[in-house]
Amino acid sequence: MTDPTHDEETIERLGPEQGGGPPSLMPWTLAVEGEDWAADLEHGAPLPRVGDRIDFIAEDGTQRRFRVREVVHTVQGSASERPPVRDEQFGPNSTVDGPRDHLPRELRAGLPRVIVIPEPEPGS
Helix, strand or coil, X not given: CCCHHHHHXXXXXXXXXXXXXXXXXXXXXXXXXXXXXXXXXXXXXXXXXXXXXXXXXXXXXXXXXXXXXXXXXXXXXXXXXXXXHHHCCCCCCHHHHCCCCCCCCCEEECCCEEEEEECCCCCC
């Protein structure tokens, strides 16, 4: 019998920056290109990559296949970087309407948008 710890020591493990480690579970938004709908995931799931296939099961049991075309990540200045509502001087969204005197030092991430295209039905 071989010692499994010896094998683990000789194999260089990939770090998260190289795509290693367990899959990260996070919520994301599915957006169907060319159709008028998008939906947020109710629970965290691995973030798909461009080219991945996504199978969708509708409430009536019908199934559709999609292919991931693009994954878009959105960031914005963190709440600690924005003025309190009571201090806004330029309207309900002063961070957009007001003057910009600095770049943010902290960011917060929005839900990634997984943009998919419908795949043709098998045999069509």
